[in-house]
Amino acid sequence: MAVSYVHYVQPLRFSSKPRLFFSDGSRCREDCRKSNCLVFASARKSDISLQSKVEVLLDSVKWDGKGLAVAIAQNVDTGAILMQGFANKDALATTISSRKATFYSRSRSSLWTKGETSKNFINVHDIFLDCDRDSIIYLGKPDGPTCHTGSETCYYTSIFDHLEDQEVEGSRLALTTLYSLESTISQRKAELAAPENGKPSWTKRLLLDDKLLCSKIREEADELCRTLEENEDKSRTASEMADVLYHAIVLLTLKNVKAEEVLEVLRQRFSKSGIEEKRSRKLQN
């Protein structure tokens, strides 16, 4: 039974649904994913070309003495590093075909697809190799928490928190700037219930006063525009955009909307327009 790689590859960056179809239209059997999907009983010409491309690519990876390379799973929207494992040739081939992040377990000496037990798969949108071709990024969207502990990612132990104060160990994810800010604002919202000593912070005032918050968002958006209209210095633009972002994240927090959800909307929109654009270019040629 022939597996068409064309089905796998073309929509790769535009959908998170796995496409494990045979050329007769049936879906791939589970054991196909467990073995190496690159083995075909028969294949069309375009499949053979794609198959040989995949094989050349797999051979171009600098597998170490044990046939492994580091594989890092990263959230395509937030950039959060979800987990890190190792891949062998079969694991990478399986990830290419199934679009579920798949690793090689060194302790169990077998392939494992993240989520095969928990159902929290990582749906892979793109795969990158580094300049040395011995390190892999699985850029994808997780179905749920990645860590076996239930944490969103496996990286929740800050060495510097630990060195400063043992108590906070294990409590803080490795967040980049935007998500760190979001987490702080969310914390301020949670603190609103507790009695406050002294003047509340600016964030808390905004969280408590919709009118103030909305007037600030409109004001900051206006100021951002004026940096273009009045040809102001680019550092003013960066500063005004930071203001827009901060105040908008306060609003998102009030509405229980995560920045990740906004980025997902953006990704879906511009992926679609990317497909349309590609199609229109093809029609023009």
Added chain:
Amino acid sequence: MAVSYVHYVQPLRFSSKPRLFFSDGSRCREDCRKSNCLVFASARKSDISLQSKVEVLLDSVKWDGKGLAVAIAQNVDTGAILMQGFANKDALATTISSRKATFYSRSRSSLWTKGETSKNFINVHDIFLDCDRDSIIYLGKPDGPTCHTGSETCYYTSIFDHLEDQEVEGSRLALTTLYSLESTISQRKAELAAPENGKPSWTKRLLLDDKLLCSKIREEADELCRTLEENEDKSRTASEMADVLYHAIVLLTLKNVKAEEVLEVLRQRFSKSGIEEKRSRKLQN
């Protein structure tokens, strides 16, 4: 000569400047960084406590048979994975003390600090261990391109690009949603000079018409506010915020301001307010 770890650790997340000071106020000698900074000739009580904490922490890492763990350098603002190497105990100790991402070169059997030749250091703001304590994130800010090829990161080979069309190989960084959108808009701006067939895309129309762009930014900010004021569904909020972001990134592109610069402004602002808040809490107690 005593090295005070207090100098290293306390301001760790708030500044990118290395703090390699001895307790007599002099700076650390270069060879101190090359050897293991945890060895002290003499130390104060607080230093000993911190030193022993660092030692316990280094011993808690699950180093592999060769004494190594995977170390991933990630941009603290954008979340981009810059590079991946390996760290041994000395490399991690050096990174903790010098706050420059330091690795163990398996080929040269020696420590190396990224940037020691190119001066493109990665200034480490925080370090995270994963749940198994055998994988490390150096969360930091790069001084310049990380890859020896001059590329911003080492991950610029998309497997799916390669499988779809060999020509584009090597041309696209592993970008997450926001930066991918930014890159697309930037490309549209670069295309403005070329003659256009047919109707220009919406992005190009915005890039060519400041008045249209600014009216859209003000309109979208207003619509975002109205999702709060009129208690609209949270999916509306996500959608309006996506509109604000998209239009604002078009403005940033026109002003040659990178999203990364905006995030840097945000990080510097809320780190400062974090310090101030910490201080005010200490004063209250």
